[in-house]
Amino acid sequence: MTPERRIGPEALAAYLDHLDAADRAGAVALARGVLADGFSVADVLVDLVAVAQREVGQRWLTGSWSVAQEHAATHVSEQVVDALGATIGPPRRGHVVMACVEGEWHALAARIVTEVVRAAGWGASARDAVALLERPLSAAHTGAPPPPPGDAYVAVLHRRRELVRLALAAVDPPPESAEDVAAGIAHMVDALIAAVRVDDDRLLRDFVGWQEEALTSRGGRALLDGVLGTLERALTEHPRVVARLRAAREGAPDDPGRAD
Template sequence: MTVFTTAGPPSLDDPGLAGHYLRLIGDGDEYGAVGIVTDLLDQGTRPQRIMLELIAATQARVGELWAANEWSIAREHAATAISERALAAVAARTATRPTRGRITVACVDGEWHALPVRILAEMLRLDGWRTDYLGANVPGPHLVTHLHQTGPDAVALSCMITTRLPRAHAAITACRSVGIPVIAGGRGFGADGRYAHRLGADAWAATAADAVTRLARDWPPPFSDPGDATFLGDDEYTHVVRHRADLLRTALSRLSGAYPGAAAYDQRRRDATAEDMGHIIDFLAAALYVGDPSVFTDFITWTRDVLTARGVPPIALETGLGLIRDQLRDYPRAAAMLAVPRVGSAT
């Protein structure tokens, strides 16, 4: 069966294949998407290439389409589910006997982006690891229980969203306290892995392929005392986290007075506004935790672009920042971060 519509068998070197696969998952065509990956396997394409160059690369494009408001969240979720099925089809066709050791692969507590870490798990399995894939949103205590039960040689932790860094820190510390080294991955740790090292991870990998190479060639790393890890979080971070609900409730109660357009919001837009302002507080807390304002300012820049694509004027975001800043005037680092983005002047 050949599902690709151009002449000849499908090839990852064909520039049209990625677009064709994107259209299939965007249209909910699971049969066609799975057909492409099985045809590629039949043609002798290495499964690692299919995972990285087709499935992972297309998933990144799906995220871009959602951010640009070209795809709905429902369409994005449906497409992701089909790519998970395509990945499962690749995995079902590739059996590899474990030869290296045992590794636990998981998303940190509160992290729901499971497809990237599932791809990593399958690539490690193909490289000879006995892989325990725990999936999304693994609470730290349950992760540690699993480690005691299985005794792996390593843990691979994924964090895609920076707001999960405090929980990632707790998980890394817990793993290392029982003598198991951690390799971290995911954009939540920073483009260069700076937060992974700051949180005590033994190694960081920018991509799944990098992780496979590091674990095969340079593992285990020299083990340091887990007690030497830098303490993170201070009174400002603690205040923001403990008073998150109050900060959000007060900001929302004052929104209509500060931004008259909010008075006309229906329930859907009020809920979306509450969610957005909650994210602002969470990213502020994460920036305070790791001591890096760019965690917050980069998020605000991204949020401004997303809201603009959805027709929300920049002044709405700036007003929300001001309402939170007004409540944190006694906390200089938090107030300074909230004062940095001048979204109104960016348009």
């Protein structure tokens, strides 16, 4: 049996060099070269572009790259995805619709999935999407309506901007990291809002676990504790929300029996 070919570390290192230099032409040429070597579009997107993007995220996470460097590198990868997507032929198997949730700006992962799926013969176009939307949904696809939002969810959602501002003022990061810290705090508040809405504390705990590395690399563990503590104090009228925040800070499961 012939062993499965894999894109080697040399190609990954060279691709990351192109991302570091925001070198669109070099990155596209490298990806096309790997394609010409007999690798599939899926191979290049999953084993090269996606792997490189994880490294890009890690470099931002640890503070070795600025948010501007991360954005520039991601833009180059988006252009590589465009270039590889242009090599894919027409669909032959059916239709698949890909989407990001409302407010999600990080669409590169969904675009990679889209092109891999298209490369496998499933096609999508703007007209295909319209045709699908015009078809009536069967009873099996409508599902049950979501439960109505509770008072705590509405309150935290409406205070989102205020909560971000309060937490940022409380931790007072240095100017060079203020933008990154503000973004991290905003994402944390969004994770809290989502956890309250669907009544699943894992959303917040998992996010805080990730942010522990992201925020502490920019200000120490005290910064993360300061953010969570500020949110707790600002939301004392909602004991259940405070309990969620405290459980996330302590890494302990919350008590699901109490109501918001």
